[in-house]
Amino acid sequence: MNVRSSAQVAAPTAVALTVAVLAVSSSAPLIAFAAAPALAIAFWRNSLAALVLTPVALGPRRVEVRRAVRGPAGVFSVLAGLALTAHFATWMPSVQLGSVVTATALVATQPVWQGLIAAAQGRRPSTAGWLGIGLAVAGAAWATGVDLGVSSQAVLADVLALLGALAAAVYTALGERTRAELSTTTYTWICYGTCAVLLLGICLAFGIDLTGYNTQTWAAILALVVGAQLLGHSMFNYALQHTSATTVSVLILLEVPGAAFLAWWWLGQVPRAESLPGLVLLVSGVAVFILGQASFKLIRR
Template sequence: MRSPHTASVLPPPATSFALVVAVLAVSSSAPLIAFAAAPALAVAFWRNGLAAVVLTPVALLTRRTEVRGVLRRREGFLCVLAGLTLAAHFATWMPSVQLGSVATATALVATQPVWQGLIAAAQGRRPSTAGWIGITLAVAGAAWATGADLGVSTQAVFADILALLGAMAAAVYTALGERARATLSTTTYTWICYGTCAIVLLAVCLAGGVQLRGYDGQTWAAILAIVAGAQLLGHSMFNYALQHTSATTVSVLILLEVPGAALLAWAWLGQTPRWESLPGLALLLLGVVVVIVGAARSSRVLPSPADASLAP
């Protein structure tokens, strides 16, 4: 288990493998959401609700003692908070994709590492110069690759604000997960987090009259694929990695979803990438490399989570 007092360098092989699997899995999310003929909030509810159902027997059979104990400890509160911020992320970013431009929404949510770096700085863990350079390059590359173009209509501006709020919520969610995962297993953390998120999204869907059933077979197949891939493999593997590497590094690696989703959309949905976006993809990858190399060279001692304050 990673000590919260020591900065991580290059992640161990198991963590590196988990991060590769996670990036590949979350890359399937956007194409599947585009394919599914269901409201974005409904898809968000089902992906978390079904994931929590799948994890329930595993959590209760293999982590019963930990589950009982965590609900009375500070880590349990962090898990619930993480679930609330995950719900906020899904409830803002996913509708922004439908209300405005997919390219703009993707670029704005890709600002997550910026907010992650600010949170780390507020916790007394200021990113290195290389880290800030890498973050800047990666976010700029994501914006270039997705062809971000801020809309001028009221609906487009509202969609842009939702996407930006989604990036902030994702950063807080990842930071909370880093704190909780210092002592909790992946199973216990994700079960409580996904369950909380599903309950919140269900309440939002019911209050807003969002259709939760009556979809065709292809839509249900897409939702199940999102649950198995983006949720159980993607988010869960990122949560596992948070025990061995920093939230800032993880948030930058999540940017690899941009080229991954573009390639899947090209191969599956026939959405040919624009050639002018390729330099942006290269810039994004360069930024990720800079962040990872910067983290590998850093050996700074970090403050204990008990002494650090989270500034969401």
């Protein structure tokens, strides 16, 4: 590929990654801003996204959908939807119960949990990977320890965020297995649809109101659907065609300072000074883990 064509590819990829990071950075502040139960927001976020994808899934992709429903790929897509439900049911309440910054940083430990899942499957992390895991765990312990002195609600928010990261890792592992057979549209439609149905059942079982919100809350929910749920994920998927998964994973970490800035500028949430070193250590550990794993794979090749 010549210099000119490389630049032509790099420019839209850079724009896509910038848009994606901004979109996902808005997720936690929008959840904290919305005057609605976290599980209800999660339901609308997934159901509306699935609705948007339905014309494509049941139109050009209907043959693939029919094949998926009859085979193991459909089962894994449903299981991924179950894991995604667990992710939203834990992480989104953590944002409303605690700090946007802490919740975003703790859920960013997803790659570390991903590495531990891989280790359990016999794919052991590299030395740098284990170092990153150690740093991330130490950072999470530091940030959670600070919240221990604040309130039991803050600690609960931290635990929920960590469980959300673990659920996201399981969701990604199942998605990796399924994406080998299904297109992005078919997979996400089944996954989001499953998640929406499960969240609807949970909301109905616990009497959570799904309507009656003010205009600002509905605007925030729609912004979540268009931004983090569709635009952010779609742009990351586009970028993966032109850059490495490691690059994308590292750039996703920019969600932490992005969410922190939006929470400060928009919601007036100033991060506690005592927790900042722990959060920095946590994000650094995740970055070391991702880069260490990438280097390990190159050496193995």
